[in-house]
Amino acid sequence: MPQILNNALEAVGNTPLIRLDKVAKLHGLKCNLLGKVEFMSAGGSVKDRIAKAMVEAAEKEGKLVPGKSVVIEPTSGNTGIGLAMACAIKGYSVIITLPNKMSLEKEAALRALGAEVVRTPTEAAWDSPQSHIGIARKLQKEIPYGIILDQYGNINNPLAHEITTGPEIIEAVKSTPSTSSRVSSQKVDVVVCGAGTGGTISGISRAMKKTHNKDCIVVGVDPDGSILAIPSSLNRKTEGDAYVVEGIGYDFIPDVLSRDPTDIDEWIKTNDTEAFDAVQALMRNEGLLVGGSSGSALSGTLKWLKRRKDIAETLGLNVVVILPDGIRNYMSKDWFLSRALHGEPTPLAQAIARVLQEP
Numbered sequence: 001m002p003q004i005l006n007n008a009l010e011a012v013g014n015t016p017l018i019r020l021d022k023v024a025k026l027h028g029l030k031c032n033l034l035g036k037v038e039f040m041s042a043g044g045s046v047k048d049r050i051a052k053a054m055v056e057a058a059e060k061e062g063k064l065v066p067g068k069s070v071v072i073e074p075t076s077g078n079t080g081i082g083l084a085m086a087c088a089i090k091g092y093s094v095i096i097t098l099p100n101k102m103s104l105e106k107e108a109a110l111r112a113l114g115a116e117v118v119r120t121p122t123e124a125a126w127d128s129p130q131s132h133i134g135i136a137r138k139l140q141k142e143i144p145y146g147i148i149l150d151q152y153g154n155i156n157n158p159l160a161h162e163i164t165t166g167p168e169i170i171e172a173v174k175s176t177p178s179t180s181s182r183v184s185s186q187k188v189d190v191v192v193c194g195a196g197t198g199g200t201i202s203g204i205s206r207a208m209k210k211t212h213n214k215d216c217i218v219v220g221v222d223p224d225g226s227i228l229a230i231p232s233s234l235n236r237k238t239e240g241d242a243y244v245v246e247g248i249g250y251d252f253i254p255d256v257l258s259r260d261p262t263d264i265d266e267w268i269k270t271n272d273t274e275a276f277d278a279v280q281a282l283m284r285n286e287g288l289l290v291g292g293s294s295g296s297a298l299s300g301t302l303k304w305l306k307r308r309k310d311i312a313e314t315l316g317l318n319v320v321v322i323l324p325d326g327i328r329n330y331m332s333k334d335w336f337l338s339r340a341l342h343g344e345p346t347p348l349a350q351a352i353a354r355v356l357q358e359p
């Protein structure tokens, strides 16, 4: 039932699980393709959940002093936005270290929420003093009351997904009845999820396998250029290559990313073109204004399903794809504008032009 919330943090998560029937039909899928639409969270991304969880855990542990503490976090932007939102509400200062490749839209949102933003060289290795992690650590040493909550190692990152994102998905699937026109196994059979820190995929996997369906197949999506995929032979040809998609992939293995093969069953690699084409497919067919890594996740899902006809062609199996944020983080990016504004004129656009040329 709708009710008055105390603050925006109470509007974090509880995002919809939406059928992607048109995309499924375009690809000849018989299984259900379901998108977990995280841009509908208060701060606009899946990372709101861990920001709220890390701040509230730090408060419980007495690590944050209202009016004094300065939360410092290295981030590709969305965790920073979640932290800045939480700190604006709770009264903490925020410094975000943000690699140069990340969008201007994320920086603007961070500054609008009151955060200080320090840009860092994208090409700096994670353990370089010049990286977003290195600069955050330097600032923590020098800034009084500075504290790094550390999404790369903080157990509240994956735990937030184990206790919120995963159970939301399970509840949605279990509570939606199977009908003759919409057959459902009533179980989550497959989850496909991109990995940055790996908190989302690790936490969701534990929720699925511990409490719901030990046979749920969990597939990680890792961009060409990143080294998170297992086996590492998947990464060799492209390790270190630059990629445009934001939020997923790293040059190190974050502590919160499970390397247990019973947590993450398989990995699939994706590239920028596939990702951004998949974003356009989600917008044009499903009306979903998703961001680049959502395209990575969908393109990874479709590639994986091509190899798993046993899943793709079974009526009623539920394949869930995590869609982490929205296009409003990337509106000025060339990859988006070139597709949204400069595509081939449609027949309708040509008809409009003809009409408007008439005297």
Ligand SMILES: C=C(NCc1c(COP(=O)(O)O)cnc(C)c1O)C(=O)O
Pocket (backbone or CB within 6 Å): 045, 047, 074, 075, 076, 077, 078, 079, 080, 194, 195, 196, 197, 198, 199, 200, 201, 246, 247, 248, 291, 293, 294, 324, 325
């Ligand atoms: C690590 C951060 N983001 C993760 C992220 C991810 C990956 O989520 P992880 O739970 O970190 O693996 C996917 N897509 C987008 C758009 C993201 O922003 C960050 O915002 O600092």
